[in-house]
Amino acid sequence: METIYWLAVATVVIVLFFDYTNGFHDAANIVATVIASRAMTPIQAVCIVGFFEFMGPLLGGTAVANTIGKFVDLSSLDKQTAILILFCGLLGAIVWNLATWWLGIPSSSSHALVGGVAGAVVAAAGSQFVIWGWTPLMQEGKLLGVMKVLVSLFVSPVLGFWVGFLIHRAGRRLLAGAKPTANDKLRKMQFVTAAGLAFSHGANDAQKSMGMLTLVLVLGGFIPKFEVPFWVMLACAIAITLGILSGGWRIVRTLGFAIYRVRPLHAFDSQLTSALLILSASYAGAPVSTTHVVATSIMGIGYSERPRAVRWKKAKDIGKTWLYTIPASAITAIVIYAIAKIIVG
Template identity: 40%
Template sequence: MLILLIILSLIYAFLNGYRDSSSILAGVIASRAMNPRLALYLGAAADLIAPFFFGSAVAQSITTDLIKTSAVTLDTIVIAMVAALVWTFFSWWQGIPSSSTHALVGGLLGATLITSGSQAILTGGLALVILPLIIAPIIGFLIGYLFNALLIYFLRNAHPKVNISLRRYQIITMLLLAMSNSANDAQKSMGMITIGLVLAGKLSSFDIPFWVVGLCALSLALGASRGDWRQIRNLGGKIYKIRPVNALSSQLASSGIILLASVFGMPVSTPHVISTALLGAGASERVNKVRWQIASQMAITWLVTIPAAMAVAALLFLLLNAVQGLWGNLHVLALR
């Protein structure tokens, strides 16, 4: 069961990298600051490096600070991870801009509630996890709006050639954004593997082994190097026509928020923060510049994902119990 959890967690990291690359690269590609393929590989390299430098605060928040390890089993964690992957695959297949972080939190809550009851959920840790997921995208919108408005004000008399400089700065902010994304997202897989090692008796305390960091960083970077081009096109063109100033201000805003969240152990949905910062940047120029229908679709999935993943986890548990019961009955009949 532990080997299965490790494999599932690495698949989750790969999918995180694959899907989040669209949010990270949309601005820099849409504003033509970089060659798309070069941007993809540079972003993946940044994803590979960052997890080694930002500790394990997020990993603890989403596991040992959220649920009582003494009240859950390895099966619970596996069900949670399967639920997160099922919802992530489903939303990707349907083209829904869902959050794998929301899916993981929902999977953990659903699996823990149905296997161990509400007493296994730590309310203080739950608040630390849920509040950042709700508040961070709102802050992303506001800071993206503010940064874009300030940049436009200070550059109001600048020559059009200033866009050349803005595009160069975007390369730096894109790398910073990729690193901040990886710093937060890789820790989620790291946390799931480590809590599995603790429950399996392989570790005596929640100390993330170096090999776990390396495998999760590599999986996330490999996913990022593939690039979800469908979502890159969606974010890069469907919300509004992104200019260099929009991309730069949104990247600055979102990378700052995600880095701070990582340092303070707050898991955030990086695609949602990046997307709302981009929306804020566009809205600061002209409210009707943004295609709000696309934004409303994002908001709906933002609200739906956690309860949906909880439901998937509950269904998986019931299905597993039914299969085990049927197998047990067949075994008894075979012995007669």
């Protein structure tokens, strides 16, 4: 029992560290357009984003946590093996997050989490312990398990592109003939949209860690059923907020400048698009990638205005990273599990 206890403690620490790297990695997604459009200074952006990021996990419900915490079923395994698998899967996701941050590439922490955990489960126990969701999808029309996660992650960028496209078209018509002073008002309005984006990010992304942490507690026998305790919400809110405050600034240049030259209207429309989509997904229990939604909203906004000005090569590079993330994090987790198995016997 003592071994299981300390292994569970180590895994809880890893979950919170993943949550921290999630915030650290995604800070640029939230503040990039604010800074690029000169609506806020970096210090102002971090203070406002940090506060609303912290409130998101506390007020955003637990629908996404339930989805993430139930896409694998390890209840039939012994406790030590089950918790070790989660430990290795999360560590694989962390390694990929840090690698892409170091290279300044916007990648999805959500993809990394799913790939890492699923890879470790398949390698350690077999594919039957992953709730893939294929059969229920065909028989009952319901999205479950990995299928629900993947559909959410791949549909959200498409929506980000086209919703951003439409919102920017509408914004340009409303502001047709407006004086240059309108930019000042748009910059001030970003205090609201940036706060909304930060809140929605906290509500969606921190719940992924909440789901994993609660699953660890269930598998270790520390709580009787899958129900997110308040202290788990609070711990994940603190961890992701600290990550945001630390800031992965290497990615700001990619999102704020390298895809399309962002002006105040572009920034406002991107933040509004992203906040609406991510918050809607959070209450629907659909885990989405803030990185995906923000980046594709900028692409859609650029496409609606000047398609040739969009740096499609950079967009293509980002798209490749998205496709690589799940298999890369899965392979990383498998290697980590193999090493851990040798160490613990």
